[in-house]
Amino acid sequence: MTVSNLIGPLEQLALANHPCSGMYFMVVGVPQSLTITMVSYMGKLRIAVGVEKGYINPDKFKSCIHKAFEMMFKVTVPNSAPPAIF
Helix, strand or coil, X not given: CCCCCXXXXXXXXXXXXXXXXXXXXXXXXXXXXXXXXXXXXXXXXXXXXXXXXXXXXXXXXHHHHHHHHHHHHHHHCCCCCCCCCC
């Protein structure tokens, strides 16, 4: 398990003069069956999930994550409709 509190870039980056509209971070080749990474880019949080094939039912996992984000959103931003995240 690795934890870092380093914030991501606040301004848009470019690769070979092509602006990057979004950025995700993943650690690959590690022996974990479940990997969850988070990175901020231009003030937006990006979350990436990697799962070993056959380890978790993907539809059930997606449903649980979606419900958890909706619950957190309702508590933190009352009287607003949750954004479409999937």
